[in-house]
Amino acid sequence: MTLFEGTENYIATRELSTAVNAAIHLQKPLLIKGEPGTGKTLLAYEVAHSLQKPLYTWHVKSTTTAQQGLYEYDAVSRLRDSQLGDARVGDLAAYIKRGKLWEAFESEEQAVLLIDEIDKADIEFPNDLLQELDRMEFYCYELRQTISARHRPVVIITSNNEKELPDAFLRRCFFHYIRFPDRETMQQIVQVHFPRLAQELMTQALSVFYNVRDVKALKKKPSTSELIDWIRLLLVAGITPDDLTDLEALKELPPYIGALLKNEQDTDLLTALRSRGRPY
The missing domain is CATH 1.10.8 (Helicase, Ruva Protein; domain 3)
Structure with a gap:
Protein backbone atom coordinates (compact mmCIF):
# COMPACT_ATOMS: atom_id res chain seq x y z
CA MET A 1 0.00 0.00 0.00
CA THR A 2 1.31 3.44 -0.96
CA LEU A 3 1.69 5.65 2.10
CA PHE A 4 1.08 9.39 2.32
CA GLU A 5 4.10 11.28 3.63
CA GLY A 6 3.34 14.80 2.43
CA THR A 7 4.34 16.32 -0.88
CA GLU A 8 6.79 18.87 -2.17
CA ASN A 9 4.04 21.48 -1.77
CA TYR A 10 2.61 20.28 1.55
CA ILE A 11 4.62 19.74 4.73
CA ALA A 12 2.88 17.00 6.72
CA THR A 13 3.99 16.21 10.25
CA ARG A 14 4.56 12.58 11.18
CA GLU A 15 1.36 12.66 13.26
CA LEU A 16 -0.69 13.92 10.30
CA SER A 17 0.79 11.40 7.90
CA THR A 18 0.08 8.62 10.40
CA ALA A 19 -3.54 9.77 10.73
CA VAL A 20 -4.08 9.80 6.96
CA ASN A 21 -2.60 6.34 6.51
CA ALA A 22 -4.48 4.94 9.52
CA ALA A 23 -7.81 6.18 8.14
CA ILE A 24 -7.04 4.63 4.75
CA HIS A 25 -6.07 1.31 6.35
CA LEU A 26 -9.19 1.24 8.55
CA GLN A 27 -11.37 2.36 5.63
CA LYS A 28 -12.88 5.08 7.80
CA PRO A 29 -13.48 8.77 7.00
CA LEU A 30 -10.68 11.00 8.27
CA LEU A 31 -12.13 13.88 10.29
CA ILE A 32 -9.71 16.82 10.34
CA LYS A 33 -10.00 19.75 12.71
CA GLY A 34 -7.68 22.67 13.36
CA GLU A 35 -7.43 26.43 13.28
CA PRO A 36 -8.56 28.09 10.02
CA GLY A 37 -5.63 28.41 7.66
CA THR A 38 -3.74 25.32 8.83
CA GLY A 39 -4.17 23.41 5.58
CA LYS A 40 -7.16 21.19 6.34
CA THR A 41 -8.80 21.58 2.94
CA LEU A 42 -5.51 21.51 1.06
CA LEU A 43 -4.71 18.16 2.67
CA ALA A 44 -7.28 16.35 0.50
CA TYR A 45 -5.81 17.84 -2.66
CA GLU A 46 -2.30 16.78 -1.68
CA VAL A 47 -3.38 13.28 -0.62
CA ALA A 48 -5.01 12.81 -4.02
CA HIS A 49 -1.89 14.16 -5.74
CA SER A 50 0.49 12.02 -3.67
CA LEU A 51 -1.49 8.80 -4.11
CA GLN A 52 -2.32 9.65 -7.75
CA LYS A 53 -6.06 9.32 -7.25
CA PRO A 54 -8.94 11.40 -8.67
CA LEU A 55 -10.39 14.00 -6.32
CA TYR A 56 -14.04 14.91 -5.78
CA THR A 57 -14.75 17.97 -3.66
CA TRP A 58 -17.98 18.78 -1.85
CA HIS A 59 -17.84 22.22 -0.25
CA VAL A 60 -20.59 22.42 2.38
CA LYS A 61 -22.62 25.59 2.98
CA SER A 62 -25.23 26.49 5.58
CA THR A 63 -27.98 25.55 3.11
CA THR A 64 -26.40 22.28 1.97
CA THR A 65 -28.37 19.08 2.54
CA ALA A 66 -27.07 15.53 2.63
CA GLN A 67 -29.33 14.63 -0.30
CA GLN A 68 -27.40 17.04 -2.54
CA GLY A 69 -24.31 14.92 -2.02
CA LEU A 70 -26.18 11.88 -3.31
CA TYR A 71 -28.33 13.25 -6.13
CA GLU A 72 -31.09 15.74 -6.96
CA TYR A 73 -34.17 14.97 -9.02
CA ASP A 74 -35.32 17.87 -11.20
CA ALA A 75 -39.08 17.22 -11.18
CA VAL A 76 -39.85 20.76 -12.34
CA SER A 77 -37.86 20.37 -15.57
CA ARG A 78 -39.49 17.02 -16.25
CA LEU A 79 -42.96 18.50 -15.77
CA ARG A 80 -42.14 21.37 -18.12
CA ASP A 81 -40.76 18.99 -20.74
CA SER A 82 -43.86 16.79 -20.49
CA GLN A 83 -46.05 19.83 -21.17
CA LEU A 84 -43.93 20.64 -24.21
CA GLY A 85 -44.07 17.08 -25.48
CA ASP A 86 -40.33 16.49 -25.10
CA ALA A 87 -39.43 12.84 -25.78
CA ARG A 88 -36.91 12.82 -22.92
CA VAL A 89 -39.59 12.69 -20.22
CA GLY A 90 -39.57 8.90 -20.37
CA ASP A 91 -35.90 8.84 -19.38
CA LEU A 92 -35.82 9.57 -15.64
CA ALA A 93 -32.02 9.43 -15.59
CA ALA A 94 -31.95 12.60 -17.70
CA TYR A 95 -33.42 14.51 -14.76
CA ILE A 96 -31.09 13.14 -12.11
CA LYS A 97 -28.17 15.35 -11.12
CA ARG A 98 -25.49 13.24 -9.54
CA GLY A 99 -23.89 14.49 -6.32
CA LYS A 100 -20.27 14.22 -5.30
CA LEU A 101 -20.80 10.97 -3.39
CA TRP A 102 -22.39 9.36 -6.45
CA GLU A 103 -19.53 10.57 -8.64
CA ALA A 104 -16.92 9.24 -6.20
CA PHE A 105 -18.77 5.92 -5.87
CA GLU A 106 -18.79 5.44 -9.65
CA SER A 107 -15.13 6.35 -10.15
CA GLU A 108 -13.25 3.78 -12.25
CA GLU A 109 -10.51 3.79 -9.61
CA GLN A 110 -10.38 4.56 -5.92
CA ALA A 111 -10.95 8.28 -5.44
CA VAL A 112 -10.41 10.85 -2.72
CA LEU A 113 -13.63 12.51 -1.56
CA LEU A 114 -13.40 15.82 0.31
CA ILE A 115 -16.38 16.91 2.41
CA ASP A 116 -15.24 20.40 3.33
CA GLU A 117 -16.43 22.29 6.44
CA ILE A 118 -19.12 19.82 7.44
CA ASP A 119 -19.94 21.87 10.53
CA LYS A 120 -21.38 24.69 8.40
CA ALA A 121 -24.50 22.66 7.63
CA ASP A 122 -27.46 21.82 9.84
CA ILE A 123 -26.74 19.72 12.93
CA GLU A 124 -28.56 16.75 11.37
CA PHE A 125 -26.38 16.83 8.24
CA PRO A 126 -23.69 14.41 9.54
CA ASN A 127 -26.32 11.96 10.82
CA ASP A 128 -28.00 11.97 7.42
CA LEU A 129 -24.79 10.61 5.88
CA LEU A 130 -24.14 7.83 8.40
CA GLN A 131 -25.38 4.93 6.31
CA GLU A 132 -23.93 6.20 3.05
CA LEU A 133 -20.44 6.65 4.53
CA ASP A 134 -20.65 3.43 6.52
CA ARG A 135 -22.03 1.06 3.86
CA MET A 136 -20.76 3.04 0.88
CA GLU A 137 -24.09 2.80 -0.89
CA PHE A 138 -27.47 4.54 -1.17
CA TYR A 139 -30.78 3.98 -2.90
CA CYS A 140 -32.09 6.15 -5.75
CA TYR A 141 -35.87 5.93 -5.47
CA GLU A 142 -36.57 7.50 -8.85
CA LEU A 143 -34.43 4.95 -10.69
CA ARG A 144 -35.21 2.14 -8.22
CA GLN A 145 -31.52 1.43 -8.09
CA THR A 146 -28.93 0.97 -5.37
CA ILE A 147 -25.77 2.97 -6.04
CA SER A 148 -22.78 1.17 -4.53
CA ALA A 149 -19.15 2.28 -4.51
CA ARG A 150 -17.03 0.45 -7.08
CA HIS A 151 -14.02 1.25 -4.92
CA ARG A 152 -14.33 2.57 -1.37
CA PRO A 153 -13.13 6.20 -1.61
CA VAL A 154 -10.68 7.82 0.77
CA VAL A 155 -12.99 10.24 2.59
CA ILE A 156 -11.51 13.37 4.18
CA ILE A 157 -13.88 15.56 6.20
CA THR A 158 -12.89 18.97 7.55
CA SER A 159 -14.45 20.94 10.40
CA ASN A 160 -13.73 24.34 11.92
CA ASN A 161 -15.46 23.31 15.15
CA GLU A 162 -18.34 25.74 14.64
CA LYS A 163 -20.77 23.03 15.77
CA GLU A 164 -20.44 19.87 17.82
CA LEU A 165 -20.71 16.78 15.64
CA PRO A 166 -22.98 13.89 16.70
CA ASP A 167 -21.39 11.01 18.62
CA ALA A 168 -22.76 8.46 16.17
CA PHE A 169 -20.95 10.26 13.38
CA LEU A 170 -17.71 10.62 15.35
CA ARG A 171 -17.63 6.89 16.10
CA ARG A 172 -17.37 6.19 12.38
CA CYS A 173 -14.41 8.52 11.82
CA PHE A 174 -10.69 8.52 12.49
CA PHE A 175 -9.96 11.88 14.09
CA HIS A 176 -6.93 14.15 13.85
CA TYR A 177 -6.42 17.71 15.07
CA ILE A 178 -3.85 19.70 13.09
CA ARG A 179 -1.92 21.56 15.76
CA PHE A 180 -0.52 24.94 14.86
CA PRO A 181 2.99 24.44 13.43
CA ASP A 182 5.98 25.08 15.68
Whole structure:
Protein backbone atom coordinates (compact mmCIF):
# COMPACT_ATOMS: atom_id res chain seq x y z
CA MET A 1 0.00 0.00 0.00
CA THR A 2 1.31 3.44 -0.96
CA LEU A 3 1.69 5.65 2.10
CA PHE A 4 1.08 9.39 2.32
CA GLU A 5 4.10 11.28 3.63
CA GLY A 6 3.34 14.80 2.43
CA THR A 7 4.34 16.32 -0.88
CA GLU A 8 6.79 18.87 -2.17
CA ASN A 9 4.04 21.48 -1.77
CA TYR A 10 2.61 20.28 1.55
CA ILE A 11 4.62 19.74 4.73
CA ALA A 12 2.88 17.00 6.72
CA THR A 13 3.99 16.21 10.25
CA ARG A 14 4.56 12.58 11.18
CA GLU A 15 1.36 12.66 13.26
CA LEU A 16 -0.69 13.92 10.30
CA SER A 17 0.79 11.40 7.90
CA THR A 18 0.08 8.62 10.40
CA ALA A 19 -3.54 9.77 10.73
CA VAL A 20 -4.08 9.80 6.96
CA ASN A 21 -2.60 6.34 6.51
CA ALA A 22 -4.48 4.94 9.52
CA ALA A 23 -7.81 6.18 8.14
CA ILE A 24 -7.04 4.63 4.75
CA HIS A 25 -6.07 1.31 6.35
CA LEU A 26 -9.19 1.24 8.55
CA GLN A 27 -11.37 2.36 5.63
CA LYS A 28 -12.88 5.08 7.80
CA PRO A 29 -13.48 8.77 7.00
CA LEU A 30 -10.68 11.00 8.27
CA LEU A 31 -12.13 13.88 10.29
CA ILE A 32 -9.71 16.82 10.34
CA LYS A 33 -10.00 19.75 12.71
CA GLY A 34 -7.68 22.67 13.36
CA GLU A 35 -7.43 26.43 13.28
CA PRO A 36 -8.56 28.09 10.02
CA GLY A 37 -5.63 28.41 7.66
CA THR A 38 -3.74 25.32 8.83
CA GLY A 39 -4.17 23.41 5.58
CA LYS A 40 -7.16 21.19 6.34
CA THR A 41 -8.80 21.58 2.94
CA LEU A 42 -5.51 21.51 1.06
CA LEU A 43 -4.71 18.16 2.67
CA ALA A 44 -7.28 16.35 0.50
CA TYR A 45 -5.81 17.84 -2.66
CA GLU A 46 -2.30 16.78 -1.68
CA VAL A 47 -3.38 13.28 -0.62
CA ALA A 48 -5.01 12.81 -4.02
CA HIS A 49 -1.89 14.16 -5.74
CA SER A 50 0.49 12.02 -3.67
CA LEU A 51 -1.49 8.80 -4.11
CA GLN A 52 -2.32 9.65 -7.75
CA LYS A 53 -6.06 9.32 -7.25
CA PRO A 54 -8.94 11.40 -8.67
CA LEU A 55 -10.39 14.00 -6.32
CA TYR A 56 -14.04 14.91 -5.78
CA THR A 57 -14.75 17.97 -3.66
CA TRP A 58 -17.98 18.78 -1.85
CA HIS A 59 -17.84 22.22 -0.25
CA VAL A 60 -20.59 22.42 2.38
CA LYS A 61 -22.62 25.59 2.98
CA SER A 62 -25.23 26.49 5.58
CA THR A 63 -27.98 25.55 3.11
CA THR A 64 -26.40 22.28 1.97
CA THR A 65 -28.37 19.08 2.54
CA ALA A 66 -27.07 15.53 2.63
CA GLN A 67 -29.33 14.63 -0.30
CA GLN A 68 -27.40 17.04 -2.54
CA GLY A 69 -24.31 14.92 -2.02
CA LEU A 70 -26.18 11.88 -3.31
CA TYR A 71 -28.33 13.25 -6.13
CA GLU A 72 -31.09 15.74 -6.96
CA TYR A 73 -34.17 14.97 -9.02
CA ASP A 74 -35.32 17.87 -11.20
CA ALA A 75 -39.08 17.22 -11.18
CA VAL A 76 -39.85 20.76 -12.34
CA SER A 77 -37.86 20.37 -15.57
CA ARG A 78 -39.49 17.02 -16.25
CA LEU A 79 -42.96 18.50 -15.77
CA ARG A 80 -42.14 21.37 -18.12
CA ASP A 81 -40.76 18.99 -20.74
CA SER A 82 -43.86 16.79 -20.49
CA GLN A 83 -46.05 19.83 -21.17
CA LEU A 84 -43.93 20.64 -24.21
CA GLY A 85 -44.07 17.08 -25.48
CA ASP A 86 -40.33 16.49 -25.10
CA ALA A 87 -39.43 12.84 -25.78
CA ARG A 88 -36.91 12.82 -22.92
CA VAL A 89 -39.59 12.69 -20.22
CA GLY A 90 -39.57 8.90 -20.37
CA ASP A 91 -35.90 8.84 -19.38
CA LEU A 92 -35.82 9.57 -15.64
CA ALA A 93 -32.02 9.43 -15.59
CA ALA A 94 -31.95 12.60 -17.70
CA TYR A 95 -33.42 14.51 -14.76
CA ILE A 96 -31.09 13.14 -12.11
CA LYS A 97 -28.17 15.35 -11.12
CA ARG A 98 -25.49 13.24 -9.54
CA GLY A 99 -23.89 14.49 -6.32
CA LYS A 100 -20.27 14.22 -5.30
CA LEU A 101 -20.80 10.97 -3.39
CA TRP A 102 -22.39 9.36 -6.45
CA GLU A 103 -19.53 10.57 -8.64
CA ALA A 104 -16.92 9.24 -6.20
CA PHE A 105 -18.77 5.92 -5.87
CA GLU A 106 -18.79 5.44 -9.65
CA SER A 107 -15.13 6.35 -10.15
CA GLU A 108 -13.25 3.78 -12.25
CA GLU A 109 -10.51 3.79 -9.61
CA GLN A 110 -10.38 4.56 -5.92
CA ALA A 111 -10.95 8.28 -5.44
CA VAL A 112 -10.41 10.85 -2.72
CA LEU A 113 -13.63 12.51 -1.56
CA LEU A 114 -13.40 15.82 0.31
CA ILE A 115 -16.38 16.91 2.41
CA ASP A 116 -15.24 20.40 3.33
CA GLU A 117 -16.43 22.29 6.44
CA ILE A 118 -19.12 19.82 7.44
CA ASP A 119 -19.94 21.87 10.53
CA LYS A 120 -21.38 24.69 8.40
CA ALA A 121 -24.50 22.66 7.63
CA ASP A 122 -27.46 21.82 9.84
CA ILE A 123 -26.74 19.72 12.93
CA GLU A 124 -28.56 16.75 11.37
CA PHE A 125 -26.38 16.83 8.24
CA PRO A 126 -23.69 14.41 9.54
CA ASN A 127 -26.32 11.96 10.82
CA ASP A 128 -28.00 11.97 7.42
CA LEU A 129 -24.79 10.61 5.88
CA LEU A 130 -24.14 7.83 8.40
CA GLN A 131 -25.38 4.93 6.31
CA GLU A 132 -23.93 6.20 3.05
CA LEU A 133 -20.44 6.65 4.53
CA ASP A 134 -20.65 3.43 6.52
CA ARG A 135 -22.03 1.06 3.86
CA MET A 136 -20.76 3.04 0.88
CA GLU A 137 -24.09 2.80 -0.89
CA PHE A 138 -27.47 4.54 -1.17
CA TYR A 139 -30.78 3.98 -2.90
CA CYS A 140 -32.09 6.15 -5.75
CA TYR A 141 -35.87 5.93 -5.47
CA GLU A 142 -36.57 7.50 -8.85
CA LEU A 143 -34.43 4.95 -10.69
CA ARG A 144 -35.21 2.14 -8.22
CA GLN A 145 -31.52 1.43 -8.09
CA THR A 146 -28.93 0.97 -5.37
CA ILE A 147 -25.77 2.97 -6.04
CA SER A 148 -22.78 1.17 -4.53
CA ALA A 149 -19.15 2.28 -4.51
CA ARG A 150 -17.03 0.45 -7.08
CA HIS A 151 -14.02 1.25 -4.92
CA ARG A 152 -14.33 2.57 -1.37
CA PRO A 153 -13.13 6.20 -1.61
CA VAL A 154 -10.68 7.82 0.77
CA VAL A 155 -12.99 10.24 2.59
CA ILE A 156 -11.51 13.37 4.18
CA ILE A 157 -13.88 15.56 6.20
CA THR A 158 -12.89 18.97 7.55
CA SER A 159 -14.45 20.94 10.40
CA ASN A 160 -13.73 24.34 11.92
CA ASN A 161 -15.46 23.31 15.15
CA GLU A 162 -18.34 25.74 14.64
CA LYS A 163 -20.77 23.03 15.77
CA GLU A 164 -20.44 19.87 17.82
CA LEU A 165 -20.71 16.78 15.64
CA PRO A 166 -22.98 13.89 16.70
CA ASP A 167 -21.39 11.01 18.62
CA ALA A 168 -22.76 8.46 16.17
CA PHE A 169 -20.95 10.26 13.38
CA LEU A 170 -17.71 10.62 15.35
CA ARG A 171 -17.63 6.89 16.10
CA ARG A 172 -17.37 6.19 12.38
CA CYS A 173 -14.41 8.52 11.82
CA PHE A 174 -10.69 8.52 12.49
CA PHE A 175 -9.96 11.88 14.09
CA HIS A 176 -6.93 14.15 13.85
CA TYR A 177 -6.42 17.71 15.07
CA ILE A 178 -3.85 19.70 13.09
CA ARG A 179 -1.92 21.56 15.76
CA PHE A 180 -0.52 24.94 14.86
CA PRO A 181 2.99 24.44 13.43
CA ASP A 182 5.98 25.08 15.68
CA ARG A 183 8.71 27.37 14.37
CA GLU A 184 10.76 24.59 12.81
CA THR A 185 7.80 23.18 10.90
CA MET A 186 6.64 26.67 9.95
CA GLN A 187 10.06 27.44 8.54
CA GLN A 188 9.76 24.38 6.30
CA ILE A 189 6.30 25.53 5.18
CA VAL A 190 7.58 29.03 4.37
CA GLN A 191 10.51 27.58 2.44
CA VAL A 192 8.07 25.66 0.22
CA HIS A 193 6.40 28.94 -0.75
CA PHE A 194 9.56 31.10 -0.81
CA PRO A 195 12.55 28.86 -1.55
CA ARG A 196 14.85 31.85 -2.07
CA LEU A 197 13.83 33.76 1.04
CA ALA A 198 16.89 34.98 2.96
CA GLN A 199 17.34 33.14 6.24
CA GLU A 200 17.74 36.35 8.24
CA LEU A 201 14.48 37.80 6.95
CA MET A 202 12.68 34.50 7.57
CA THR A 203 13.97 34.34 11.14
CA GLN A 204 12.92 37.90 11.91
CA ALA A 205 9.53 37.57 10.19
CA LEU A 206 8.75 34.37 12.12
CA SER A 207 9.82 36.06 15.34
CA VAL A 208 7.40 38.94 14.77
CA PHE A 209 4.65 36.55 13.66
CA TYR A 210 4.87 34.29 16.71
CA ASN A 211 5.14 37.27 19.04
CA VAL A 212 1.88 38.57 17.59
CA ARG A 213 0.24 35.15 18.00
CA ASP A 214 1.41 35.00 21.62
CA VAL A 215 -0.46 38.17 22.57
CA LYS A 216 -3.19 37.20 24.99
CA ALA A 217 -6.78 38.24 24.33
CA LEU A 218 -6.40 38.33 20.54
CA LYS A 219 -9.82 37.74 19.03
CA LYS A 220 -8.32 35.95 16.01
CA LYS A 221 -4.73 34.78 15.94
CA PRO A 222 -3.04 35.02 12.52
CA SER A 223 -2.86 31.71 10.64
CA THR A 224 -0.33 30.01 8.40
CA SER A 225 -2.00 31.25 5.22
CA GLU A 226 -1.96 34.81 6.57
CA LEU A 227 1.75 34.50 7.36
CA ILE A 228 2.39 33.49 3.74
CA ASP A 229 0.43 36.52 2.51
CA TRP A 230 2.35 38.79 4.89
CA ILE A 231 5.78 37.55 3.81
CA ARG A 232 4.76 37.96 0.17
CA LEU A 233 3.97 41.63 0.88
CA LEU A 234 7.26 42.10 2.76
CA LEU A 235 9.16 40.85 -0.28
CA VAL A 236 7.22 43.05 -2.70
CA ALA A 237 7.89 46.10 -0.52
CA GLY A 238 11.58 45.26 -0.08
CA ILE A 239 11.33 45.05 3.71
CA THR A 240 14.65 44.05 5.31
CA PRO A 241 15.35 42.18 8.57
CA ASP A 242 16.59 45.48 10.04
CA ASP A 243 13.25 47.11 9.21
CA LEU A 244 11.47 44.53 11.34
CA THR A 245 14.03 44.75 14.14
CA ASP A 246 13.69 48.54 14.30
CA LEU A 247 9.99 48.16 15.10
CA GLU A 248 10.93 47.35 18.69
CA ALA A 249 12.69 50.68 19.10
CA LEU A 250 10.15 52.73 17.16
CA LYS A 251 7.15 51.20 18.94
CA GLU A 252 5.42 50.66 15.62
CA LEU A 253 3.15 47.89 14.43
CA PRO A 254 4.56 45.53 11.79
CA PRO A 255 4.13 46.75 8.20
CA TYR A 256 1.07 45.40 6.36
CA ILE A 257 -0.52 44.38 9.65
CA GLY A 258 -3.81 43.96 7.77
CA ALA A 259 -2.48 40.70 6.35
CA LEU A 260 -2.14 39.28 9.89
CA LEU A 261 -4.93 40.86 11.92
CA LYS A 262 -8.48 40.88 10.59
CA ASN A 263 -10.45 43.02 13.04
CA GLU A 264 -10.14 46.41 14.70
CA GLN A 265 -10.14 45.02 18.25
CA ASP A 266 -6.91 43.08 17.68
CA THR A 267 -5.29 46.00 15.87
CA ASP A 268 -6.22 48.36 18.73
CA LEU A 269 -4.88 45.86 21.25
CA LEU A 270 -1.49 45.63 19.55
CA THR A 271 -1.37 49.41 19.14
CA ALA A 272 -2.02 49.87 22.85
CA LEU A 273 0.67 47.35 23.79
CA ARG A 274 3.25 49.01 21.54
CA SER A 275 2.44 52.49 22.88
CA ARG A 276 3.29 51.17 26.34
CA GLY A 277 6.58 49.83 25.10
CA ARG A 278 5.52 46.21 25.46
CA PRO A 279 6.45 43.62 22.81
CA TYR A 280 3.84 42.28 20.42
